[in-house]
Amino acid sequence: MMYDTFTASDDPTSFAHTSARERWPTIITQGIDDVHRSTHSAKEDETISEGKWILTPIPDDGESDVEAYNKELAARGSPKWHHVPWMYAECYLYRYAFVMHSSRPAVLELAARYRDIVTELEAKHTVKGPETQQQLEEADKVLFTEMSEICLWGNATDLSLLTNLSYEDIQKLQGSQARKDSENNILVNDLDKAFRVLTTAQEQGKKERRVDIVLDNAGFEMFIDLILAGYLIAFSLATTAVLHPKSIPWFVYDVLPADFVALLSALAAPDHFYGDDKPLSDTESSNLQFLDFWTAGGSYWRLPKQEPDLCEDLKDTELVIFKGDLNYRKLTADAAWTPTGPFVKAIGQMGPKSGIRVLALRTCKADVLVGLPEGEDERTRKLTGDEGEARKWAWSGKWAVVQFTDGKA
Numbered sequence: 001m002m003y004d005t006f007t008a009s010d011d012p013t014s015f016a017h018t019s020a021r022e023r024w025p026t027i028i029t030q031g032i033d034d035v036h037r038s039t040h041s042a043k044e045d046e047t048i049s050e051g052k053w054i055l056t057p058i059p060d061d062g063e064s065d066v067e068a069y070n071k072e073l074a075a076r077g078s079p080k081w082h083h084v085p086w087m088y089a090e091c092y093l094y095r096y097a098f099v100m101h102s103s104r105p106a107v108l109e110l111a112a113r114y115r116d117i118v119t120e121l122e123a124k125h126t127v128k129g130p131e132t133q134q135q136l137e138e139a140d141k142v143l144f145t146e147m148s149e150i151c152l153w154g155n156a157t158d159l160s161l162l163t164n165l166s167y168e169d170i171q172k173l174q175g176s177q178a179r180k181d182s183e184n185n186i187l188v189n190d191l192d193k194a195f196r197v198l199t200t201a202q203e204q205g206k207k208e209r210r211v212d213i214v215l216d217n218a219g220f221e222m223f224i225d226l227i228l229a230g231y232l233i234a235f236s237l238a239t240t241a242v243l244h245p246k247s248i249p250w251f252v253y254d255v256l257p258a259d260f261v262a263l264l265s266a267l268a269a270p271d272h273f274y275g276d277d278k279p280l281s282d283t284e285s286s287n288l289q290f291l292d293f294w295t296a297g298g299s300y301w302r303l304p305k306q307e308p309d310l311c312e313d314l315k316d317t318e319l320v321i322f323k324g325d326l327n328y329r330k331l332t333a334d335a336a337w338t339p340t341g342p343f344v345k346a347i348g349q350m351g352p353k354s355g356i357r358v359l360a361l362r363t364c365k366a367d368v369l370v371g372l373p374e375g376e377d378e379r380t381r382k383l384t385g386d387e388g389e390a391r392k393w394a395w396s397g398k399w400a401v402v403q404f405t406d407g408k409a
């Protein structure tokens, strides 16, 4: 298949293997359990048998992407789970789960707990300090870094990795002290480069300056993503933010368009996101675009061929921010790259001369990794006691990479 990297889940040292053997059955079983408990009418045997799917064609649920999935599956020749690329198998899993209307955990309520982040943002507006232009720029950069890092670590707590999460757990993982402590865990940090392209466009007096965010999870993370979008507009680093949610439930609890409505009604005063003059409902400064491309079975290397309109559209934007682990896997084609290999190469069609600027905000929760400084993998292995072949430290969401490529340069 186009740009397959042939990383399947049959390597016992990979997280792909652990996922296929241990995590997927748990996720599916929990999904079945949810369906069973919520419908009551389902017969247990029938429900359990649904959990034993192998890769069979996805039933036609009237959606436009079924044909592409099934065509690709047919071309792979009725494969077993361990014999297809991990990425395809996992995308297929969630797409199939959508047919079954598996229930997703309702995590939106978490968002309401994080108003203090908005308060923090408002406080920054009033902080006295910078006197010279240079100090002002430095202060702006610090704020941009802080906002982006909050956004990055918002992705660390993955409900597909951690179950029974309490508010206290999340505070510990995502609170501001935790974020400061975690700065050393960002192994590559290109935020200054991303800041530079945004301020350059601003200095050039460009009227339309768009930033796109390819979203990841709902709940806390989406709340933080909206704050980032609002901050970029409020501080004139962008004039428009385009947000890309998924069109089907995906990787447990990725953002769906309906999540926005639910989140906004969960907040007492949604205008606080953007300040009174830039309300969230201002569709001129922020809007949603959802496309099947984000939930297709392949990598983003397929973008120019598979979704040429989207590809062209992304060239019109100053910066495309990709949130989270799966987006990173898709950017890098989920290949077994050398960890010190260049990010610009690993993102293939979105790399040099693509016309697209990519910023990946990724907490590491899978095998693929690129762009590490020489010796960093070894150092982190030592630090975390990873003695075996597997790079287990990169599976936990405790380490991160922030990587940028300027495809317009």
Ligand SMILES: O=P(O)(O)OC[C@H]1O[C@](O)(CO)[C@@H](O)[C@@H]1O
Residues within 6 Å of the ligand: 019, 090, 155, 158, 160, 161, 216, 217, 251, 323, 324, 325, 326, 327, 329, 365, 366, 395
């Ligand atoms: O929500 P995120 O950050 O994209 O995480 C999804 C990732 O979680 C996993 O399901 C487990 O780490 C990966 O297979 C997948 O890439």
